[in-house]
Amino acid sequence: MASGQAQSQAPGLKPAADSTSIAFRLNVDLISLGRNVFVPAQKSGFEVQTSLLFNQFRLHFEYGAQRMERGENYNYTYISNGQFLRIGPAINLLKNAKDGLEMTFGLRYAQSTFDNSLRYDTQDVFGSVISLEENNQNTRWLELTTGLTAKIGKRITMGYTVRYKIQRKPLNSDQLLPYDIPGFGRRDDSNEVGFNYFIGWLLPLK
Amino acid sequence: MKTRNLVLILLISIWGCNEIEQCQLDRNSEFLVGAFYNIKDSVARDTLIFNAVVPSTQPLNFYDTIFFGAFFPLNPTDTMISYTFFTDSMDYELSLSYDVLYYLFSPDCDPSIRYFDLKVVDTNFDSVAVVGDVLDLQIPINLEVYF
Numbered sequence: 607m608a609s610g611q612a613q614s615q616a617p618g619l620k621p622a623a624d625s626t627s628i629a630f631r632l633n634v635d636l637i638s639l640g641r642n643v644f645v646p647a648q649k650s651g652f653e654v655q656t657s658l659l660f661n662q663f664r665l666h667f668e669y670g671a672q673r674m675e676r677g678e679n680y681n682y683t684y685i686s687n688g689q690f691l692r693i694g695p696a697i698n699l700l701k702n703a704k705d706g707l708e709m710t711f712g713l714r715y716a717q718s719t720f721d722n723s724l725r726y727d728t729q730d731v732f733g734s735v736i737s738l739e740e741n742n743q744n745t746r747w748l749e750l751t752t753g754l755t756a757k758i759g760k761r762i763t764m765g766y767t768v769r770y771k772i773q774r775k776p777l778n779s780d781q782l783l784p785y786d787i788p789g790f791g792r793r794d795d796s797n798e799v800g801f802n803y804f805i806g807w808l809l810p811l812k
Numbered sequence: 813m814k815t816r817n818l819v820l821i822l823l824i825s826i827w828g829c830n831e832i833e834q835c836q837l838d839r840n841s842e843f844l845v846g847a848f849y850n851i852k853d854s855v856a857r858d859t860l861i862f863n864a865v866v867p868s869t870q871p872l873n874f875y876d877t878i879f880f881g882a883f884f885p886l887n888p889t890d891t892m893i894s895y896t897f898f899t900d901s902m903d904y905e906l907s908l909s910y911d912v913l914y915y916l917f918s919p920d921c922d923p924s925i926r927y928f929d930l931k932v933v934d935t936n937f938d939s940v941a942v943v944g945d946v947l948d949l950q951i952p953i954n955l956e957v958y959f
Contacts, residue, residue, distance in 0.1 A: 676919045726923045734889045783915035
C-alpha cells in the first residue's frame with residue numbers, strides 16, 4: 607500500500623510521511639524557442655508553463671508571447687503581436703507508473719490580448735496604400751488537453767501537451783479582422799489544435 | 813524510383829492548384845455593378861453613350877460606352893465616392909457611401925476587402941435603387957439606375 611502511494615507521486619519526489627507530495631514545475635516550450643532560431647522573421651515568441659503538483663492533481667499557469675508576420679512575398683505585410691495566458695487543472699491518470707511517467711488530462715481557460723496591423727499596396731486605379739492598425743484586441747477560449755511527461759534526469763522532465771481549443775469568443779473589428787490570434791491560431795477556425803513540446807525543471811516542496 | 817518521382821510531381825501539382833483555387837474562393841468584389849434602365853418603361857438601356865464617367869477623386873475616365881451594366885471601382889481608403897457621368901445634354905452625379913473591412917482570406921492571396929452597407933447619398937438620376945448592398949461576386953447587380 608505504501609509503495610503504491612509513493613508511485614503515484616510526481617516524478618522526482620520522495621514519499622512523505624503523510625503520503626502527500628507537493629511540487630512545483632517550470633516548463634519551457636521548445637517549439638516556440640525553435641521558431642525563434644529557424645523562422646524568426648515569420649513567427650517568434652516564447653511560452654512557459656508553471657505547474658503546482660499535488661499528488662496526482664496539477665494546477666497549471668501558462669504564459670506566452672507570439673509575433674506573426676505574413677506577406678513576405680506579396681504586396682502586403684500583416685503583423686499580429688500579443689500575449690496569452692492559460693490557467694486550469696489536470697489529473698495524472700498513471701497513478702502507478704514507474705520512473706515518474708505522467709499521462710494527464712486537463713482543462714484550460716485561455717485569454718489572448720494582441721495588436722494587429724496591415725500595410726497593403728493595392729495597386730488599384732486609385733493608387734491606394736492601406737495602412738491600418740488595431741490594438742488591444744482580446745478573446746478567450748477553452749482547451750481540452752492531454753499529454754505525456756517523462757523524467758529524463760533527477761529533476762528534469764520532458765514531454766508534450768496536445769490541446770484542442772474550443773468555444774472561442776468571436777472577435778469584432780471596425781476595419782481590420784485579425785488573421786492570427788496569439789496562443790490560439792487562425793481567427794477563421796472556430797476550433798484549433800495546438801502542440802507543445804517542453805523541457806521542465808521540478809522543485810519538490812513537500 | 814520513377815513511380816516515386818511521378819507521385820511527388822503529382823502531389824506538388826495538386827498542392828499548387830489548391831493555392832490558386834484558394835484565392836478564387838474569395839467572393840469579395842472590388843467593383844460595384846450598376847445597371848441602367850429607362851425611367852419610362854423600366855426596360856434596360858442596352859447601349860449608353862457617355863462622354864466620360866469620372867470619379868471625383870481621380871482624373872480617370874472609366875467608360876464612354878456602357879452596354880446595360882458597368883463595373884465601378886470603390887476607393888478602399890475612403891468610405892465615400894462620387895461619380896460624374898458626362899453627356900452632351902447634361903451631367904449626372906452619383907454619390908455613394910459604404911463601409912470597408914479588411915482581412916486575410918489566405919496568407920497566399922492579397923488581402924481581402926469587404927465593401928458593405930452601400931448607400932446612395934446623392935444623385936440627380938431620376939432614381940437609383942440599391943439592390944445589393946454588399947460587393948459580392950455572387951450578387952449580380954448592386955445598383956439599378958433609372959433615367
